[in-house]
Every structure is written in C-alpha cells, then in structure tokens.
Amino acid sequence: MSISVAFVDDHPILLEGLVSLYSGKSDLEIVAKGENAVDALKIVEEFSPEVLVLDLSMPGDAIAAIELVTQKYKDTRIIVFTANSSIETAIQVLNYGVSGYVLKGSSASDLHEAIRTVYDGETFITAGFATKVIMAMKTAEIRRRSQAQRRLSLREEQIVRHLMRGSTNREIAACLDISEKTVKHYMTVLMQKLDVRNRVEVVLAAQRLDVLPDGSAERSASRRIN
The missing domain is CATH 3.40.50.2300 (Response regulator)
Structure with a gap:
C-alpha cells in the first residue's frame, strides 16, 4: 500500500x-x-x-x-x-x-x-x-527539573519574604509563631536548596532564580524598599 x-x-x-x-x-x-x-x-x-x-x-x-x-x-x-x-x-x-x-x-x-x-x-x-x-x-529537561527542585514550600516562601524585609530570625519566629530553632532549620534547608552560603545569598538567589511563584519575590522586594 x-x-x-x-x-x-x-x-x-x-x-x-x-x-x-x-x-x-x-x-x-x-x-x-x-x-x-x-x-x-x-x-x-x-x-x-x-x-x-x-x-x-x-x-x-x-x-x-x-x-x-x-x-x-x-x-x-x-x-x-x-x-x-x-x-x-x-x-x-x-x-x-x-x-x-x-x-x-x-x-x-x-x-x-x-x-x-x-x-x-x-x-x-x-x-x-x-x-x-x-x-x-x-540539557533543557535537566535545567527544568533543577528549577523545579528549587521551588520553595509555603513555609520556605514565608521565610524568604521576611528575609527580604530584613527581619532577624527572632522576628521571623515571632511573626510565624514558630521557634528560632525552626527558623534556623529552614535557613539551612534554604541554603542547601539554593546552593548558597548565607541569608543574603538566599535572598539574591530567590530573586535571581524566581523561585517564588507569581512574581511574589518582586512584590516582597518592593514592600521592603517602600
């Protein structure tokens, strides 16, 4: 045929x-x-x-x-x-x-x-x-998966937003009604996930990689500046 x-x-x-x-x-x-x-x-x-x-x-x-x-x-x-x-x-x-x-x-x-x-x-x-x-x-698929792995949980997003406002661990703990020890744990997780060394680099990586959905990184940064 x-x-x-x-x-x-x-x-x-x-x-x-x-x-x-x-x-x-x-x-x-x-x-x-x-x-x-x-x-x-x-x-x-x-x-x-x-x-x-x-x-x-x-x-x-x-x-x-x-x-x-x-x-x-x-x-x-x-x-x-x-x-x-x-x-x-x-x-x-x-x-x-x-x-x-x-x-x-x-x-x-x-x-x-x-x-x-x-x-x-x-x-x-x-x-x-x-x-x-x-x-x-x-290569594109590996990059996509890597990006997906960097997506933050709801609690991690909340921590990053507070970091963008310049909040201390104590202030973050009080705001989220969790212990400072828990905040430190999330900070360790964030640094590992974003492959950075300190809280300043966490903020920079979150903004650069746009790991916060729906432009929330930009909105949080705007609130901190204002």
Missing part, C-alpha cells in the same frame, strides 16, 4: 524535482504540491496526505500552519524539510508535534527513509544533527 505524500516548498525547481523524484517510488503516492503555508493547509484539508513535507522558509506563517495541522489533522504527519539548522527551531517544531526534521542537503534516500519512518509513527531527524537536538533537549 502506497503512502500518500504532499510537498510544499516555494522554490519551483526544487518542488518539481521532489515531485518528479518521488513519483517514481512504488511505495509513495504524490497527491498534491504547494508553494506556501496557505497551500499547506488547503492540501491537508482537501487531500489528507499521510505525510506532509514542507519547508519553513516560505510565504505565510509555516509555524502556525504546523501548529494547526498537528492539532486538528492528526492523521497527517509532518516532515520539515529545510535549510534551517537552528537547534532551537528544530526543538520548537518537534515540540509542536512535527514527526521529522530533515536538512536540505540530505540524500534522496534520507528523505525517503524519513517519510517511511514518520508514517510508521516514529521520529526522524537528520543524522548528526539529531545528536545535537537530542543533547539540547536533554
């Missing part, structure tokens, strides 16, 4: 070359072609190709088209075929639901393999470039 494929690219010679080249593949059926983001949406609506191969650098908002197709037309898998080797861009569109990211300059067999791979429900990224993308995604 042939895989229905559509190509969208604003370079006429390249577009015709793709259609001509892959029309000769017995396992592919080219159902449509287009030149811009609007064409891409029309093609998906009218022909429902199983795989849509499109460039990012073409007239119209290709990113918006990708978002719409991945959300509304889930039976169509998208391969971005582009000269854009930005890792950030690749991660962005992969997060939107793109199934493949193939750099122009790849071999014809690579794109053919990408089409078959995404049709089978897997992800395809150009070899070499894939390693960079995966490493960047792992």
Whole structure:
C-alpha cells in the first residue's frame, strides 16, 4: 500500500524535482504540491496526505500552519524539510508535534527513509544533527527539573519574604509563631536548596532564580524598599 505524500516548498525547481523524484517510488503516492503555508493547509484539508513535507522558509506563517495541522489533522504527519539548522527551531517544531526534521542537503534516500519512518509513527531527524537536538533537549529537561527542585514550600516562601524585609530570625519566629530553632532549620534547608552560603545569598538567589511563584519575590522586594 502506497503512502500518500504532499510537498510544499516555494522554490519551483526544487518542488518539481521532489515531485518528479518521488513519483517514481512504488511505495509513495504524490497527491498534491504547494508553494506556501496557505497551500499547506488547503492540501491537508482537501487531500489528507499521510505525510506532509514542507519547508519553513516560505510565504505565510509555516509555524502556525504546523501548529494547526498537528492539532486538528492528526492523521497527517509532518516532515520539515529545510535549510534551517537552528537547534532551537528544530526543538520548537518537534515540540509542536512535527514527526521529522530533515536538512536540505540530505540524500534522496534520507528523505525517503524519513517519510517511511514518520508514517510508521516514529521520529526522524537528520543524522548528526539529531545528536545535537537530542543533547539540547536533554540539557533543557535537566535545567527544568533543577528549577523545579528549587521551588520553595509555603513555609520556605514565608521565610524568604521576611528575609527580604530584613527581619532577624527572632522576628521571623515571632511573626510565624514558630521557634528560632525552626527558623534556623529552614535557613539551612534554604541554603542547601539554593546552593548558597548565607541569608543574603538566599535572598539574591530567590530573586535571581524566581523561585517564588507569581512574581511574589518582586512584590516582597518592593514592600521592603517602600
């Protein structure tokens, strides 16, 4: 059974070359072609190709088209075929639901393999470039988890807010109706969590890392200044 494929690219010679080249593949059926983001949406609506191969650098908002197709037309898998080797861009569109990211300059067999791979429900990224993308995604995930681990408990937030006002441990204890020993315990926990050495650095780290939710760090600092 042939895989229905559509190509969208604003370079006429390249577009015709793709259609001509892959029309000769017995396992592919080219159902449509287009030149811009609007064409891409029309093609998906009218022909429902199983795989849509499109460039990012073409007239119209290709990113918006990708978002719409991945959300509304889930039976169509998208391969971005582009000269854009930005890792950030690749991660962005992969997060939107793109199934493949193939750099122009790849071999014809690579794109053919990408089409078959995404049709089978897997992800395809150009070899070499894939390693960079995966490493960047792992780094971002580690950073996200690290940031999440720095989130403060309600009591820790209260302690930090008082620190921002310049309160002493005794004043904090009185305000929160806890013992000074408990305040010292929370101070130790805060210094470990934020990887700092003293109460001043706790305040600076909390503000810099925005570990207090909903901008509370900024509001507390504002109250202290005022």
